[in-house]
Amino acid sequence: MWGFLTTITSLEFKGGKAFKPEEEHYLCMHWTVKRIFQAVFTVYVVVTLSFALIRLMPGGPMDYLRATLLGPDQTGTVDRERLNRQIELYMNINPDQPLWEQYVQYMSSVFTGDFGQSIWFNRPVAEILLEALPWTVFVMGIALLLTFAINIALGAIMAYKEGSRFDISMTFLSIISTSIPFYVGAILFLLFFSFTWELFPPGSRVNARLDPWTFEWIMSVLHHATLPILSSVLIGLGSGALIMRGNSIQVLGKDYLRVGRLRGLPEGRLALRYVGRNAVLPMYTSLMIAIGNVFGGAVVLEEIFTYPGVGYYLFVAVEARDYMLLMGAFILITVAVVVCLVVADLTYGLIDPRAKGGGYDEHA
Amino acid sequence: MAVTESSYSTGSSEDVIIETHDVSVYFEMDRGTSKVLDDVSLDIYREEILGIVGESGSGKSMFASALLDAVVAPGKTSGDILYHDADGSTIDVLSLNQEELRAFRWEKVSMVFQGAMDSFNPTLRIKGHFIETLKAHDFDVDEGLERATDLLAQVYLDPDRVLSSYPHELSGGMKQRVLIALSLLLDPDVLVMDEPTAALDLLMQRSILRLLENLQQRYDLTVLFITHDLPLVAELSDRVAVLYAFQFVEVGPVSELLERSSHPYTRALLNAVPTLQTPLSDMEPIEGSSPDPINVPTGCSYHPRCPLADERCIGEEPPFYATEHDDHQTKCFHWEDAISEIPLAHHKSTTGSSQIVEGKQSEEPVLTLDNLCVHFENNNSFLGLFGESQTVFAVDEIDLDLYENDILAIVGESGCGKTTLGKASIALQRPTSGEVQYRGDDIWAVKDGRSESDRSYSAIRRALQIIHQDPGSSLNPNQKILRTLESPIKHWKSDMSQTDRRSQIYGLLEYVGLTPAEEYAQRYPHQLSGGEKQRVALTRALLMNPEVILADEAVSALDVSLRVEMMDMMISLQNMFDTSYIFISHDLANARYFAGSVGGRIAVMYLGEIVEIGPAEEVIQNPKHPYTKVLKWSTAELDSDASQEELPLRNIDIPDPVNPPSGCRFHTRCPEARTECRVNSPKLEATDDGDGIEAHQVACFLDKPRDHPYWSSDQLVSEDNPTLVE
Amino acid sequence: MSTPEATSEQDETLESLFEGYTPEEQTLLDKIQTFLYESVYSPFLIMWVDWRTRVGLMILLGFVLMGTVGPRVVERTYVNHGPYTQPWFQSMDHPLGTDRIGHDILSLTVHATPAMLEMVAGGAIFAVVVATLVGTVSGYTGGKIDFVLTTFTDIALNIPGLPLIIVLAAIFEPERAFLVGILLTINAWAGLARAIRSQVLTIRQEAYVEASFTLDMPLSYIVRRDILPNLMPYILMNLMEMARHVIFASVALYFLGILPFTTHNWGIMLNEAYQHQAHTRLDLFYWMAVPIIVIGLISVGLILVAQGMDRVFNPRVRARFDQSKETSTEVDNV
C-alpha cells in the first residue's frame, strides 16, 4: 500500500506528467449518496470476504477451531452438538445450518457489532478492539496531521527556493528517506532512543500505575506515543514534501500569480492564498492515500513498539491463530480507513470550488 | 529626409504620457545574449489608443511587460521608460524600488494579459480578487466595490452574480471582461492589453473592443492594444505601430497606415488578411517566417522576405524616414517605392463577388441530414433517485444536403453547436434522433446492421474524414510523421508495396508543401510548426480518398498569414481529390474565403439551429438574419473610420444551451426582437426578396410580409443598463 | 479492397502526384535492425546518458548478477560455518560477519537474492499488468463494463492493503516466491488502474485518437499505438515502484514472522536478528544493517531507473537523440 505514495513522488519531482485529480461536475447531493453507498458496499464486501475465509477455506479457521476445541487427543469424546454450539459461540456460525443461513447469521452479528469470541484472550473480540481503537486513532491521527503539516511547509519552501542548496539537499534527503522502509526507521529508533540512550520507553501505551487523566498520566501517554508517531511520520515525509514541491512550482508559474503580483498583492497573501492554497489542493488526494498507508503501517509499528492498538491485536491474532480476533481487527481497520476516506472525499468539495463532487468519477 | 533614431515620435512632451528610449529586453544564455526587444523608442500620447501589431515572437509582449517593468526573470530590461503623471511629475519606471513599483502598477498603469482564462485564482471568488486589490493599495473597500459594480455593469455583466462566482463558473469572454473591470478598479491612466482577445470568438472580440472604446472615453484612458491582428486594431486605434523582428518598422496614425503604409512588411500584412470587402483573388500570404532572436538577419531584418530588397538592404540597417504625414515614419530605404510596387488589395475594388469559381457539384447529395437532433443528457441522478437530468440542446432539428465537390461553411459563436453538427454529419457523433444518410443509406442503421444496403460501415467511415482545430493534438506525439501516415495505408491497402506506399506519402507531403518530404516524414510532431502539423493532418485525411472532410476550425489556430495559404491548399486539393468540405469557423471572413471561392454555401448557426443558409456571397452581401448581420459586423473591416454605432446586440453572452430561450432563440440578444419573437419560433424558409436565389433561406420574422403578427407586436427593449437578462 | 468509390480518373491524378519518388525497398534485415535500434539500443543509450539513471541501472544489474551468478560463486552457508556473531569487516572469510549460529551473512544475503527477484518480478508484473488491463479497458470501453470495473477498483482501493495482506497471508500461508509477490500486490494495482483509466479517458479525447477512429483503424491499433505509448513512462515507473513495494512489504512480513519461512530471505535475516535482540544492542547492529543496506540500495536503484523512464519515451528527447546520432555519423564519414 505504501508504494503509491512513493509512486506519485517520483513522478512529481521529475516535473513529469503527474496525474491530477480529475475535475467533475456531479451534483453534490447525488455524489454524496453515491459515495456513502460505495463505502458501505466496500465494508459489506470485506465482511463477506471474512466469512468466506473463515467458513470456506478447507483446513482454514473453522477446522482449526474445531481441532483446538477437540483438544490434543482428538478422541471425539465431545459430542458433535456441543462442539457446534461452542463453534457458534466463538464464530457466530453454526456449522449444522445450511450455508446461506450461516452467512446471514454471520453478517447480521457482525453488523450489530458482535465479532465473536477471542480464543486467545477468551473475551469478546469487540470488547478488546473497542478498547484498543482510541489508542490507534490517537497515535495515527497525530502522525497523519504532523506528516501533512511538515510536508506542506517543507515542500513549499523547497519550491520557493527551487535550485538552491537547501532545495537540492532536501530533495536528496527525501529520496533517501523514501528508500528506507519505515519499519527500519522504527527499529533504529528503538535501538538508539530506547535501548542505547533510554530516552523513550520501548513499549506499552502508558505507565499503568498512574491514575487516568492526571497530568502525569497524560505526559506518560505522550512519552509512550512519541516513537510510534515519529516513525509513522517517517512513512510519508520525504515523498509528500516532494509532491508539494512539484505542485508549488507549477502554481508559481501560473498566470494568476503573475497578475496577482502586478496587482501589488503582499507576498504573504500570495504565498498563502495563492500558492499555498492551490498547491495543497492536489495533496488532498495523497492525504487519502496516506490514510490507508498509515493504518496499514500501524499494524507493523504497533507490533514493533508493542503498543496495544488494533494493529497490535491483529498481529497477536496471527501468531495465536485467533481467527475471530484477526477478522475483527481487519474489519475494524477497514471501517476506520473507509470512514476516513469518505470524510476526506466529501470535504474535498468544500476546499476546492471546482470539484462539486469530490475526487472520483471523471465523467463530466 | 532621414530622421535620427530616437526622435521619430514627435509631439510636444505634455501630450506624452509614456516615453520609451532605447528599450531592450534580453536574456543571457549560454550561446550569448538573446535580444527579444532591440533598442526600441516610442512615445505614447495621453488618452490615445495605440495599437501595436506584430507576429507571434516579434517581441510585442515584451514591450508590454517592459512598460510595467514586469518582464519575467531571467529576462532583463534596459533603456529608459519615463511616465509623465497628470500632475506634471515624471516617474522613471526602471529605477523604481519594489515598493514604489507596487504602487505604480495598477494605480498608474495596469495590464490585461492574454491568458484571461488563467488570470484568476481558481480558489477565490471574483469579489475576493477585487477586495484584495483594493486592500493591497489602501483604497476604501466599500467605495471600491461600488466602482467595481459600476465597471462590471459597463462590460455587460451582472455585477452581483459575477462577484459571487468562482472563476471557473464564468465563460472565457466573461472572464476577460471581468479582468478589464479589475484592471480599471484603481482608476489607472494607462491600460496595457496584451492580446486580450486572442482566444475568443470574433464576435466576443469585437464586442469587447466596442466596450473598450466606451470605457476609454468615459475614463480618459490611454490604451495600448497589442495584437497580431491588424484589422482588429485598425478600427479601434488612433495610431498603430508595427513591430517586426524586435523593432518597430512603421509608426503612424491609423488612417495613414491603412491608406499609405510605406513599409513593405505592413503592406504585406494588410494583403494577407481575408476580409469581407477584399476581392478574393487579391489576398496573398506572406512568404517565409519571422526571424529568431538569436539569428536576426543583417541590415534590414525584413530583407529575406521583402520583394524590394536590394544589396543595400542586406548590408545596412535602414533609419526611420518621415513620410509626407508628419507623424508617420517608416524604417525602410525604399518606402516610396513600396507604395507603388506593392498595391494594397483593399484599395482596388470594394464590390465583392467578383469571381466565383463554379464548383462542379453533383445532383445527388453525398450526405443528407434529416431532422437531425443531438441532445446531451447531463445526467447526475443516482439510480434515477433524484432524477434531475438536464438536456443540452446542442443540435436541434436540422435538415441539410451536402453534394459532391461541395463546400459548406458553418459559422457561429462557440457554444452554438457547430462542432457537434459537424461531427454528427460525418458520423462521429450519434444523433439523438433523425438520420444522417450517406448516398441514401442511413449511416447508423448500417453500423448497427439494421440496413439492407450492401455498403459496409467501414467504407462509409473512411469516406468521411476530419481535420481538427488544435494542431497540437492532431498528431500522435509519440510517432514519427511517416508512421502516422503509413499505418492507415498498411492496414487498408495491405497489398500496396512499401515503395508505392512511401512514394504516395512523400508525394502528398510534397504537394502540401512539406519539402523535402523524406526528411519531414522522419520528424516527430513537436518538430513541426502549427501550420505544418495541420498540413500533415490534411494529408492523413486525404489518404483514404475521402468523400467529405470536416475541417473543424482547422485554420483558426494558425497565424493570419498562414490561414489563407492553408485554405488555398485545401481548395486545390479538393479539385484533385473530388472531396467535399464541411468547414467550421467562427469567422465569417474565413468562411467566405473558403466557401466563396468554389461556389459553396454558408450556414449560420445559433444555439443548435441553422438561422440562415445560402450561397456564400449571397449570405455575406445580403444577410437577412439579424444574427448574420451581427456576425458580419464582428468581422473587422480594414476601415479606420468605421462608424461608431452602438453594439448591435442587447446582450453579449450567448445563453445557456441547457435552457434555450423560448420562441426565436435569438430574441434575448436580437436588436430587432419583438414580443412575437418571444412566443413563436420562425422556420427556416426561402427568402422572397425577388433576387431569385432560392437556396437562400432564413429563419426570422423580419423577412416576413408586413401582415405577419411580428410587425404589429411591441419592440423588446433592453433593460436600461445592459446587464445579464437571464 | 481499395478506396471506396474511387474513380480511375482520380487515381490517375494521384499517380501523377507520386511520380519521381522511388524510396528504397527495405529488406527484412533492415527492418529487424530498425526495430532493434528503435526499441532496444536507443532507449538504453538515452537512459545511459543521464548519470543518475546510469547509476540506477548499474545497481539493478548488480542485483540481477547477484541473483543469477551469485549463488554459484558464493558457497552456501551452514550452521557453525564460522564463529558465532562475528561483526562485519573482521575477517576475509566472513567479510560481513556471522550470525548467532555461525551462518555467513554474505552468503545468506546472496542466496536470498534469487527468490527475492522472483517474488519482486511476480508481484510487480502482476500488479502492473492487471492495472493496465483494467484501467485501459474500463477507460476505453465505458458503459457497463466500465461501471463494474470501476466499482471493483474502488473497493480494492478502499481496503487497507497491509492488513488485507496479513489476513490473507495468515490464512493461505503462501510459499512459492512469485505467489508471495502476487499476494503482496493483491490490491496495490487499484490505484494505478484508476490513474490509468482517467488518463485513458483524457487521451481518448485527443484529436489524433479520433483521427485514427475516423480512419477506422482497429481498436488494437488505437490502444497499442495511440494510447499505450502515452502511458508507458507512467506504467514503467509504476513497475519500478511496485517492485519497491513488494520488497518493502515482503521484508516487513517476513520480519514480523507473518509469512511462512522458506528459504533464505532478507526479511528472515532481519527477523532472526530481531529475535536475538539485535535491535537492543549496538554491537549486534551489523546483523540488521546488512539486510537494511541491501534493501536501501535496491530501492535507490529502482527509484533512479524509474526517473529515467520518463526520458526514454519523451519524443523530444528521442528526436534530439536521433539528430545527435545523425551528426555523429556524419562526422564519422568525414
Ligand code: SF4
Ligand atoms: S529596407 Fe529594403 S529590405 Fe527592408 S523593408 Fe525596405 S526595401 Fe525591404
Ligand code: SF4
Ligand atoms: S425572429 Fe425576432 S428575435 Fe428572432 S432574429 Fe428575427 S427579429 Fe430577431
